[in-house]
Amino acid sequence: MVSPKLLLSTIESALLSSSSPKPLQRIELMHALRNSISLFQSLLSYPPPSASDRAQVQLKQVRLPDSPPISLDDQDVQIALKLSDDLHLNEIDCVRLIVSTNQEWGLLGREPLEILRRAAGIWYTERRDLVIALYTLLRAVVLDQDFEVDLVADIQKYLEDLINAGLRQRLLSLIKELNREEPAGWGVPQADRHIIDSRGVLVERQAVVCKERLILGHYVVLSVLIVRTSPNDIKNMYAVLKDCAAEVNDSNGTLKLQVTFSLLFSILIAFISDALSTVPDKASVLSHDASFRREFQDIVIVSGNDPKVDSFVNVVRFAWAVHLMLTQDTITATAANSISLSSDVEHIYLCLDVIYSSNVFRFLLNEVLSTAAYQNDDEDMIYMYNAYLHKLLTCFLSHPLARDKVKEMKEEAMSALSPYSVSGSYESRHDNDMDSQQTAEISPNLLSLFWSCILFIKIEASSELNQDDISRNNKQYYKIYYYHHHMVQVTSQEKSKEPELMSGNEVLWTFVNFAGEDHTNFHTLVAFLKMLSTLASSQEGASKVFELLQGKTFRSVGWSTLFDCLSIYEQKFKQSLQNTGAVLPEFEEGDAKALVAYLNVLQKVLENGNPIERKNWFPDIEPLFKLLSYENVPSYLKGALRNTIAIFLKAFPTLKDTIWTYLEQYDLPVVVGLPAWGSANQISTQVYDMRFELNEVEARRERYPSTLSFLNLLNALIAEERDASDRGRRFVGIFRFVYDHVFGPFRQRAYADESEKWQLVVACLQHFRMILTMYEIKDEDVDSVVDQSQPPTAAQSAPLETQLPVLELLKDFMSGKTVFRNIMSILLPGVNAIIVDRANEIYGQSLEKAVHLSLEIVLLVFEKDLLLADFWRPLYQPLHTILSQDQNLVVALLEYLRYYFQPQIQQCSIKIMSILSSRMVGLVQLLLKSNCAKCLIEDYAACLDSRTEECQVIENSREDTGVLIIQLLIDNINRPAPNITHLLLKFEVDMPVERTILQPKCHYSCLKVILDILEKLSKPDVNALLHEFGFQLLYELCLDPLTCGPTMDLLSNKNVFVIYLLFYSTLHLNNVCIYFQHLHTIGVAPLPKRINNQALRISSLHQSMALKLLVLELHAGDITVSTHREACHNILAQIFIRDIRESGADISLSHPGISTIDKSKVLYVTALFLI
Secondary structure, three states, X not given: OOOHHHHHHHHHHHHOOOOOOOHHHHHHHHHHHXXXXXXXHOOOOOOOOOHHHHHHHHOOEEEOOOOOEEEOOHHHHHHHHHHHHHHOOOHHHHHHHHHHHHHHOOOOOOOHHHHHHHHHHHHHHHHHHHHHHHHHHHHHHHOOOOOOHHHHHHHHHHHHHHHHHHHHHHHHHHHHHOOOOOOOOOOOOOOOOEEEOOOOOEEEHHHHHHHHHHHHHHHHHHHHOOOOOOHHHHHHHHHHHHHHHHOOOOOOOHHHHHHHHHHHHHHHHHHHHHHHOOOOOOOOOOOOOHHHHHHHHHHHOOOOOOHHHHHHHHHHHHHHHHHHHHOHHHHHHHOOOHHHHHHHHHHHHHHHHHHHHHOHHHHHHHHHHOOHHHHOOOHHHHHHHHHHHHXXXXXXXXXXXHHHHHHHHHHHHHHHOOOOOOOOOHHHHHHHHHHHHHHHOOHHHOOOOOEOOOOOOEEEOOOOOOHHHOOOHHHEEEOOOOOOOOEOXXXXXXXXXXOOOOOOOHHHHHHHHHHOOOOOOHHHHHHHHHHHHHHOOOHHHHHHHHHHHHOOOOOOOOHHHHHHHHHHHHHHHHHXXXXXXXXXXXXXXXXXXXXXXXXXXXXXXXXXXOOOHHHHOXXXXXXXXOOOOOOOOOHHHHHHHHHHHHHHHHHOHHHHHHHHHHHHHHOOOOOOOOOOOOOOHHHHOOOOOHHHHHHHHHHHHXXXXXXXXXXXXXXXXXXXXXXXXXXXXXXXXHHHHHHHHHHOOOOOOOOOOHHHHHHXXXXXXXXXXXXXXXXXXXXXXXXXXXXXXXXXXXXHOOOHHHOOHHHHHHHHHXXXXXXXXXXXXXXXXXXXXXXXXXXXXXXXXXXXXXXXHHHHHHHHHHHHHHHHHHHHOOOOOOHHHHHHOOHHHHHHHHHHHHOOOOHHHHHHHHHHHHHHXXXXXXXXXXXXXXXXXXXXXXXXXXXXXXXXOOOOOOOOHHHOHHHHHHHHHHHHOOOOOOOHHHHHOOOOOOOOHHHOOOOOOOOOOHHHHHHHHHHHOOOHHHHHHHHHHHHHHHHHHHHXXXXXXXXXXXXXXXXXXXXXXXXXXXXXXXXXXXXXXXXXXXXXXXXXXXXXXOOOOOOHHHHHHHHHHHHHHHHHOOOOOHHHHHHHHHHHHHHHHHHHXXXXXXXXXXXXXXXXXXXXXXXXXXXXXXX
């Protein structure tokens, strides 16, 4: 039986590499799968405790399979029995875990609790490897990854056999079992609640188990797409869904909600795929089982006592109703009488009544699609969820029963809601609109925008409605709202069979024509336009929508309505301003919302339209600018206008100058910086400018759509600038606005929506990053920017036209002022807090982006600050000096190495460590004093370890975290001790480094990982650079006076030095003398180019580093020490004996273990060593 770790490695090498698997890899893959079938069939099922095995362990003599008897001491027995009780494992298996722990970590000197937790960690690592191995197989079949057809067919057949043998039932059972407070789940109360994982980090056992449950839930989804569900499968999934939904609440984390979603969508996908039955050899299973239809209808229609569970059940009812609709024709053709057919129609109506009365669409929108749990789930799973939700709703709207109900709802809403009805204060109306805007913006936060589907949500009836007309349905009416969602290519079997949504889908476009007719209020009009914006999410859809609104399909809906309305309001406002003392007319809420909806359609049409055709669609964009300066235009409408202008810029970059001109003419002040001859007082003379709108209008409402769109548009315009000759003077006004009014006080502002807060922060940080990237420091800056004879306040009060944005930013960082403090406030919560928010909050992705931008800005400042520091002192100090004033800032920057969600953030943290290690002499002491050194050592080791597991070749070494880490270690070797290399490799830093006794097995560090890398030399195509840099690091350690002794003592140990002998054996011995002869040229000649299709590429540097190590041991090894003497003996034997054997010469032994060799070669090589 293959070990889980080896199985996972074999699967990943074959299926996740950047190239197609080679024949040998395919053979190894199928062989490993055949040998592991029992592991998958009994997934996560392990032998339970046994009285006989327990007695054997207590006798302190245990025999493991394929090994001699093992003697145990009292501590070993206690740990083994405790493991057995905590994990519900067989006692012999627990002894095996202790042995594995000793092999991996070494037990000498460790406390029993630590040994227990490390052994449990090894067990959970084995489980994880097995779980991910099966997960990779499922994804390879369901998701199109361009594998060879016969390979996918073999894997699919293998998985089908597993599922048919009961794997799906096993998955559902595990999801329930792992959620219990028992040894097989979270553990009993008296069990230890923590484990130490493979990185040496202490983690909660419950968190590990919850992650396992989520992956198992994803298993269920993928299994439904491989093998059709049976009636029993559906009933079991439904029962487990209800159990999981009952445990969901606001305080028990995101993972449980994601598990519930996986079961919900498993049922949804099962119903839809079964009903469509587009693959001939996999006909519908559920629709032909009349007894199941009756039984499940009775089960699903029953309401429970838990509203939360009922909400999830309503979605199942919806999917069940659509399933019955789709299978009506089949039932009609096969039914013996009309009783069965009428019964199914009755069931459909019964489900629809429950769906409408409980408003399942509102639940889907607010409690599923809009949640952080859904949006932060695995991207591929979201991809499939979106695909089948689209299928569900499209099928629903394609059925006559559903269309009739939609028509009824539309007519009811239009008759109930008076045209342009307004209720409540402007602020409350604004908030409601922003909620709908946020809804409309959910789609871009998901995966790539493809197609869209339609979703209805229920709204409260307006307070202006006649109370006599709203007595039923809890005084609520329905209207059509359309929610942005994605159409993706069909997964699994339906992928090649499913017709495109737009192409020939006359049912859908007939519904569009019906929905666009005779709107008597803005509610239904806005809903209709939202639907059009989703339909325009493809090139064909964009062209179709443009034609619909360009022509006369609808009497009152079209592009002319949009531009006419903009012009009418502009004329009204202009005439009002011409009348002295007149008040600007109010902007109607209905008009504002309708205009926003129109603009959203326009954005989609432009974004996705045919690049050639769209050039002629909207020749005049000036009307989009004319309302931007009026204070009574709602801020969310201004936001939509600027967002539309930004789309024009993206689609037509040549419009940059035109857009600048219109903005200067129409938009609020502070759009561009003042000219060199202008006065700084000009800005303050404006009564209503962007500062006023931000601080007085939007801040009062705690909503900032105008400011956000303003920044995004300006950032897009500045990014298109190619002339940097003015050093950014043109944009100094924009910079001061962002600096002083947006980013400066962002922490003190109130926000109704935290997502908007972080979107504003991201926009500001993007602006600062552009400034630091676009403009360089020049020689004149050191003399002209700062007058050292003046105090800092005088220096900072320079006229606006003399300020340079890049220098102002550097001054801020080098004096620890506003931007520096705010960026540090973003980073200071720490990597753990950011990880939690990223997973659990809807604004998590924006926060992550803000963290990434903050770290990039810090790096950009590091690149420039030393150019000015010597000339600007003492008013301004280098950034590392500012950071060193608070050790928490340094620690926060370096700990982002632990952020595994985004490698770019890890790379920024490594680069910051590299800079600080070269600038701060006492960095190691600072880290030790802050008590973060141990965690940092483990984090760097874990990051390097995870890099070795990658299966894709990283072409750019600057983006390779493993290379960056090893390069950091190499660069710091020769710096004053103790340095970062000593710390991260676990040399002694509290005593002389040269006295260190390296014990990589006892400590999880980069040294342990590097030795493992070089011992295994796994994945040579992917890890070739790591091998090269690893050998180079060891060679440099052997050369350094402080690290030479400990390193060579470690390498001379026969158990470790075999690494180099193994590597050396891969070299062809005929070339050995050539390498020795040219050893002094190594590092001078360029490396040969890499060959991507070479199975094992060993570069010149790779070979030479190993040879250097061997020569160094022969030259400097102390032969009075037995380990060094044996190492030298083995090196010489490996070289010369192999050479003789390959040449076919006779071998006669004149000394035990040494063959007769050519004396001239010995003298030749010896002479080389003495050079």
